[in-house]
Amino acid sequence: MARASNSTSACKKLHESSINSQIVPISPAYLSSEVIGLTSRPHWPNFFGGPQEPRVSFINFKNFKFHPRLFVHRRTPLIFTNNMATAALPESSLLSLLYRSYPTAISADATELDLAQATPKIFSHYTYTDEEKAAIKQWLDTIHGLTTAFTKSDTNVIETILKQINTHLATHTTLLGVKPSVADIAAYAVLAPLVEKWSIEERTGEKGYHYIVRHVDFVQNGSLFSLRIPDEEKVVIDLDDVRFFPKAADPKEEKERKKKEKAEAQAAARESTVVTGLTKERVHEAPETTQENPAASKREKEKKEKKEKKEKQPRQPKAPAAPAAPPSPSLIDLRVGHILRAINHPNADSLYVSTIDCGDAPGSDNTSLDEATGKTVRTVCSGLNGLVPLEEMQGRKVVVVCNLKPVTMRGIKSAAMVLAASPRVAEGEDSHAGPVELVNPPADAPAGERVFFEGWSVGEPEKQLNPKKKIWETFQPGFTTTDNLEVGFDSTQVPSLASAETAATAATFGKLVTKSGGVCTVKSLKGATVR
DSSP states (O other): BBBBBBBBHHHHHHHHOOOOOSSSEOOOGGGGSEEEEEEEEEEGGGGGTSOOOOEEEEEOTTOOOTTTTTEEEEEEEOOOTTTBBBOOOOHHHHHHHHHOOOOOTTTTTOSSSOHHHHHHHHHTSSSSOHHHHHHHHHHHHHHHHHHHHTTOHHHHHHHHHHHHHHHHHHOSSBTTBOOOOHHHHHHHHHHHHHHHHOOHHHSSSSSOOHHHHHHHHHEEEEEOOOOOOGGGSOOOOTTTTTTTOOOOOOOHHEEEEEEHHHHHHHHHHHHHHHHHHHHHHHHHHHHHTOOHHHHHHHHHHHHHHHHHHHHEEEOOOOOOOOOOOOOOGGGGEEEEEEEEEEETTTTOTTOOOEEEOOOOTTTTTTOEEEEETTEEEEEEETTTTTSSOGGGGGGEEEEOOSOOOOOTTTTTTEOOOEEEOOOOOOOTSOOTOOOOEEOOEEEEEEETTTEEETTTOSSSOOOSSSSGGTTHHHGGEEEEEEETTTTTEEEEGGGGGHHHHHTTSSSSSEEETTTTBBBBBBBSSSOOOOO
């Protein structure tokens, strides 16, 4: 392949021909290279499954002034030659994508980028620990290893790395867990064209890379990254076309399983050693036991007499067990929660994923440390997408149910539930049609403050509601709103509390209040159901 003899006419032709409909801008600094190669076909190299080697024409851009309308296809090889050095597409495409998406963080003059140091610049509102910075570098090395394996057509290495990434993403929203990083974008630059070529079986079949596909869709569409990628350039992913649903892995359960297996192995080893030791000791001690020790014999005799005397005494009847407390909505752990942030669920259009401060102590079950704020938080999935605007889910106070059994919702474990009101509907009608309004605690109520219904505050909430006892299902029908837009509990809607015996000793309605006395309200829905 020879260089073009007339760089000016070649460049003009390039502008006029519009390489392809799928285009991205080239950073001005790229043009400082002596030679730049641009493909005229939208094909990846053969290791990505492209049927042909791309045709490459070379244009001399030395001393050429950058034109803002110069573009290159995002999914074609971009080859720089300067002193015989070359750069494969993912690196060049990544730099172009970062410059386009984060112009204030990435300089237009950048020809090379220290990706390991780019994350704090791009995502400046997050704080990254030394461990997280090391993890970013490690993932960038892994992704570089994947591109190297592609160039060598090393299928064993490719498969190993893809499985590693897919397994990791099974329990992590991003490569760091929940925080964004440039490693996610680098992974996207390499994996997106691969996912685009995959069949539906390779994407979501029994042996498919479900979580890589989910991650690609999340990165290209998620507000967490806010990448500027035109719709026509995005990989088309049908979230409803899933051929096989893998069981979601629970990292805590996996850790406990490995810990238990290790403990059992150690116990078995100890037991074997102890039994052997005891056998030897008893063999050595056998001759000594033939000689009776008078003092020891006397002590044994006294113990035997005391035991016989105790057995002859009549046993005292056990005190009757205290009557069980009647079921009450106070068994439900209601608290003030503070939503720190909320995002769209990467795998479900109807769900939000919220990070909520519920006042938990550090290290509590079903919590994690929010690195951005240093607070102990819960991850909560809520089916409010399309019913409550995402902006209304940011930085606000809500009422949260904190002792329901955690459930995994499309790959993300949800550790609580946000209370919201919606109109009551007749049987058979759609109860999720809306409108929906979040329950508002008093504005000055701190995160974690207990919330309960007046008249049903006695007793402590259970640590976790037993699904078999159906405590939530029993009392939730009584959760409602009044004409004054106050949230309350109507016991007449709960059969177990509506009996004559109970009604004579308990109030029939109680407002939902905080421990400090403030009343919880809704914006406009009267006589609504709250759940």
